[in-house]
Amino acid sequence: MSDARRSRFAGVGCGRVFQRYHLPCADARDDIEPVGAVDLDAGRAEALFADRPGVWTGSSVDRLLKETAPDVISVCTPNDAHAEAVLAALDAGVAVLCEKPLAAGIDAARAIAAHPDADRLLSVNLPYRFHELLKPFTEVARDGTQEIELTFVTPGDRVWRACTPWYGDARRAGGGALLDLGLHALDILVTVFGRPDVHSCEVDSAEVEERARVGLSFQGVPATLRIDRAGRRLAMAVTVRTSSGTHVLDLRRGELRLADGTVVEAGGRPELAAISGWFDVVTGTAPSAIATAQEALGLQLLVQAAYERARPVSAAALLG
Known part of the structure; x- marks a missing residue:
């Protein structure tokens, strides 16, 4: 598949979950192209992609969205940082796969679920x-x-x-x-x-x-x-x-x-089902059921x- 047809993928939070699940799932697909990643520890993001000079890394979600123009991002930060990253992506019209829970606090979780584009652009990683x-x-x-x-x-x-x-x-x-x-x-x-x-x-x-x-x-x-x-x-x-x-x-x-x-x-590997299913939706590869923000809030x-x-x-x- 040519690069022009590949969906541009970026990560927010480069810890264990991103390294073990989200990134390998993206790398296994011909229709997904990793283009950027950020972490509060910018050095961790840089080290993770040291052998991929074309992948932009840093610590700012706003800059990630601007520099890489992703089609989809995975949010794998600590729970209290979910809301800021998810809402920024939704505001930019970018599809988001958020790790559970939606947020550390219920008010922030409600704010995410209430975003006007949440139903269209957001899925939550609930694979079982x-x-x-x-x-x-x-x-x-x-x-x-x-x-x-x-x-x-x-x-x-x-x-x-x-x-x-x-x-x-x-x-x-x-x-x-x-x-x-x-x-x-x-x-x-x-x-x-x-x-x-x-x-x-x-x-x-x-x-x-x-x-x-x-x-x-x-x-x-x-x-x-x-x-x-x-x-x-x-x-x-x-x-x-x-x-x-x-x-x-x-x-x-x-x-x-x-x-x-x-x-x-x-x-x-059932733990990858929600990630693969969301990539299918984003790339248009196949229709797939997802876990919605409203369901995660419930x-x-x-x-x-x-x-x-x-x-x-x-x-x-x-x-x-």
Whole structure:
């Protein structure tokens, strides 16, 4: 494909998420051309593209938009810097893929979702709703549902903290593990069962929690959401007890284990689905479903409702 037909791509925030997901996804496509990147640490952006002299780097979002004239940008900054970058891009008529959450604070998230071009130009990176096993899981999970449990455990507190020290700053992060990982978990549950009622929330810290347990219900069906960002393993699974037995969607293993013993396996990298889908939309390669700003705001409002009910308990109680 000639350069004239390639969509111009730029990044805002050159940390772990941009390096591991957004940039490789762009590089894997013939119809995307990386043209610029900025970071508060301009040296990090420069070092990342040291072998690409044609890519403009710096620290100013306004200059990035002016110097590179991108068609699409990925916003991968700390949460408190999402709003400024997203709104600047939308004002310039540039398509945006924003990392979750929309913003550190709910007022800034509302401002993003209310932008007149948000519906047309903005998508949020919530990839698990596009998992290939979610549809067959939905078909069995809704049949006589009696109880729902979603557990999301990662060793992120140890693995990510060196790369993302701002996770421990409530002002910059906007919350702890519940806002960070809970949005993914809630997005799965909402996609399958609809919007829940929030009844209770327990956290291991009143500041920036690493563990949380949230009590929900979906049209009267009880559900429990467990988040642990300080675990020693990686696990992400939805367990549903129904009138026909127990079904488990194991997102970590890429397996759907049905009550009758059937196991359905998935392939690919589901964490890239939202990025690839948005690139498809921007380039006109293929129509694709996206996670909209209004949907991301709805999830963030659920997290806020949980935080308003939050009760600090010991980590041992949450792990029990």
